[in-house]
Amino acid sequence: MTVHGSEARPQDSTGNGNGNGDGGVTTADQLPADLQDERLIASRGVSGAISAFTSRLRSGDLGSVPVVIGLIIIWAVFQIANGSFLSSRNLVNLTLQTTSIGVIALGIVLVLLLGEIDLSVGSVSGLAAAVLGVTFVNQGWPLVISLIIAVVLGLVIGLFYGALFTRFGVPSFVITLAGLLGFLGLQLLVLGKEGTLNFPFDSALVGFAARSFLSPALSYGLIAVVIVAYVLTRLRARGARLAAGLSAAPHSMIAIKAVALAAVLAIPAIVLNGDRGVSSMFLLFLALVVVTDFAIRRTRWGRSVVAVGGNVEGARRAGINVRMIYLSVFAACSTFAAVGGILAAARLVAVGQSSGGTDTNLNAIAAAVIGGTSLFGGRGSAYSALLGAFVIMSIQNGLALLSLDSSVRYVVTAGVLLIAVTIDSLSRRSRQAHGRA
Amino acid sequence: MTVIPTPAPPGTSTVLALRGISKRFGAVQALKNIELDVRAGEVLALVGDNGAGKSTLVKTIAGVYTADDGTMVFDGKEVRVGSPAEAQQLGIATVFQDLALCDNLDVVANLYLGRELRRGRVLDEIEMERSSWELLRQLSAKIPSVRIPVASLSGGQRQTVAIARSLLGDPKVVMLDEPTAALGVAQTAEVLNLVERLRERGLAVILISHNMADVMAVADRVAVLRLGRNNGVFQVSETKSQDIIAAITGATDNAVSERAARRTREEGSAS
Numbered sequence: 182m183t184v185h186g187s188e189a190r191p192q193d194s195t196g197n198g199n200g201n202g203d204g205g206v207t208t209a210d211q212l213p214a215d216l217q218d219e220r221l222i223a224s225r226g227v228s229g230a231i232s233a234f235t236s237r238l239r240s241g242d243l244g245s246v247p248v249v250i251g252l253i254i255i256w257a258v259f260q261i262a263n264g265s266f267l268s269s270r271n272l273v274n275l276t277l278q279t280t281s282i283g284v285i286a287l288g289i290v291l292v293l294l295l296g297e298i299d300l301s302v303g304s305v306s307g308l309a310a311a312v313l314g315v316t317f318v319n320q321g322w323p324l325v326i327s328l329i330i331a332v333v334l335g336l337v338i339g340l341f342y343g344a345l346f347t348r349f350g351v352p353s354f355v356i357t358l359a360g361l362l363g364f365l366g367l368q369l370l371v372l373g374k375e376g377t378l379n380f381p382f383d384s385a386l387v388g389f390a391a392r393s394f395l396s397p398a399l400s401y402g403l404i405a406v407v408i409v410a411y412v413l414t415r416l417r418a419r420g421a422r423l424a425a426g427l428s429a430a431p432h433s434m435i436a437i438k439a440v441a442l443a444a445v446l447a448i449p450a451i452v453l454n455g456d457r458g459v460s461s462m463f464l465l466f467l468a469l470v471v472v473t474d475f476a477i478r479r480t481r482w483g484r485s486v487v488a489v490g491g492n493v494e495g496a497r498r499a500g501i502n503v504r505m506i507y508l509s510v511f512a513a514c515s516t517f518a519a520v521g522g523i524l525a526a527a528r529l530v531a532v533g534q535s536s537g538g539t540d541t542n543l544n545a546i547a548a549a550v551i552g553g554t555s556l557f558g559g560r561g562s563a564y565s566a567l568l569g570a571f572v573i574m575s576i577q578n579g580l581a582l583l584s585l586d587s588s589v590r591y592v593v594t595a596g597v598l599l600i601a602v603t604i605d606s607l608s609r610r611s612r613q614a615h616g617r618a
Numbered sequence: 619m620t621v622i623p624t625p626a627p628p629g630t631s632t633v634l635a636l637r638g639i640s641k642r643f644g645a646v647q648a649l650k651n652i653e654l655d656v657r658a659g660e661v662l663a664l665v666g667d668n669g670a671g672k673s674t675l676v677k678t679i680a681g682v683y684t685a686d687d688g689t690m691v692f693d694g695k696e697v698r699v700g701s702p703a704e705a706q707q708l709g710i711a712t713v714f715q716d717l718a719l720c721d722n723l724d725v726v727a728n729l730y731l732g733r734e735l736r737r738g739r740v741l742d743e744i745e746m747e748r749s750s751w752e753l754l755r756q757l758s759a760k761i762p763s764v765r766i767p768v769a770s771l772s773g774g775q776r777q778t779v780a781i782a783r784s785l786l787g788d789p790k791v792v793m794l795d796e797p798t799a800a801l802g803v804a805q806t807a808e809v810l811n812l813v814e815r816l817r818e819r820g821l822a823v824i825l826i827s828h829n830m831a832d833v834m835a836v837a838d839r840v841a842v843l844r845l846g847r848n849n850g851v852f853q854v855s856e857t858k859s860q861d862i863i864a865a866i867t868g869a870t871d872n873a874v875s876e877r878a879a880r881r882t883r884e885e886g887s888a889s
Contacts, residue, residue, distance in 0.1 A: 214751040215764065418744070425748040479741050481734050484723075488731055491722035498718045499732035500703065559722040613769075 213428035248568045259579035269455030276463040281525035283570035286548035288517030296558020297353040301360030306522025307537025308368040314378035314532040335519025339512035347504040377533035390527035393461035397454040474563035490559035551601040639688035648674040661823045663837035671846040680712040681705035711784035712793040721769040774805025793824040
């Protein structure tokens, strides 16, 4: 299908301010309800989708494009510097390293969507891991109980932040800065004199984090299921849109997107299956990303979060329980932090005084921002946690392969973060100039 | 589902009546014994100088403030409005001057913010988009696309979205606070057209405005406030805008202007 010419577009019958005239209805019926306005620049079919995408980019609505480009550059540079960077073995390691930071960054994405910040995710993750270690290893409690306690601890901390924020209006920056110090202290207290606790190698937790991988057949089967589910939901949405008299993506567009999705999922799976395969822990992270993305975009709660991030007063007047939204988001963020801390401890088979140190904190926040979630609120995606965490951990992993020490790592990560924030600020200015803010 | 309330027969039935409404802020008497009747299918303009009490009155009706004294009769029943939510439930929708739209959300999301349609737990985007178009078409609103962020709309279109949103709650009374302030000529015309649409639907519209041209263009009656008191209600069809301006500025209060007015009247009848 080609671009719909303007000469084929009927005049907007509503323009005369007198409602739909009889003449207008018949011509208007030929076009879907959402394409009738004469001022709309027609963009239909595949070429239309591409031109709409480029015009969106030009106006500063960059989405995840900068981070994808950045990731490609980073991978290319490291591959040139060290031929084993893109090997299956190293990429499996990379997925394992990315998971815990990525899960923590998911929570940061939610908080940033509100235009707030949580600086204490590192400490909370460390404290959760320490509580898990002490109850499970030292006290010998059942693993499930210890896990529940550690996760609920994160939830309670988040509710506490939310209560302080909504009741007393203390800036989240300060509340969580206090949390950063306070929970670090609590972590050291919980760990006691020994300082480090080692998890038993044969425990289910360590097995899940370090040794559990999907078989190649299972991974390809899962991808097939995802593709089929994607195509079916697209087709159903298309049918429903057409039935409602709205425009819908043509079949060719759905097919192209499905193929692209298949490539994005299958190629990494093939590469990972060259070594140990897709780890269960990484799959858990992916599942959390998809669920969070769904919650943000397709539920009333997510819509409210984005609305509060855009205009608190507007959201309040629209009848949204703003207090509830803040409370739930802070709770979710700390819960994700606790889960991330548990996964990190499980992967390293130990929890110590340095678990969830300053590195974790800033890496998680940097991941969310690098991934394209705006610091200014109201704009971001769960996938930015995935992409941003990959960038951060690729730098870490690549520099380690080159046996460069952490001094270089800090400087490079700082540079990437600075670039990401600058892109965010510039694209925000551009969006305002193009009326997309 | 129907988006628009079924139009009440346009007539002169009083939807909202204020009786002796008074409001004080400390030592300041912001409103004193305000009497106001708002009828279905009628545009009532509320005018007055700065500090005349327009905003206070609007906020009292909208439930932001509670009146110290006086009663409000809505649909024949005496009501007390304790909060904006209660006012909305009664059927009094208010579009405040700052519109309170979320710039980062698209038109559909803004229209349905806080009352999203759902299928199970999931947002029903398709149905929301369909009924958004239906609503906007019924209002003859010129919005090019409902899937663009509100930030990219013009001032008049944003006002249109805000007014359309207020209609989703099936209101009987719609209050518009300075809807044409800061709008260009064409956009002002667009919003005034929209006000006409609201009247055609049988809604009672309270229009707060500083602009006499707008008031004369769409209002049926004009209620003038001056220093927190009623200063006359005028039928637009039988009144010149000078008379209304005189009532706003209080020129009629003063003995000199009254004598001057009497003299011109006598001269007019003599000749």
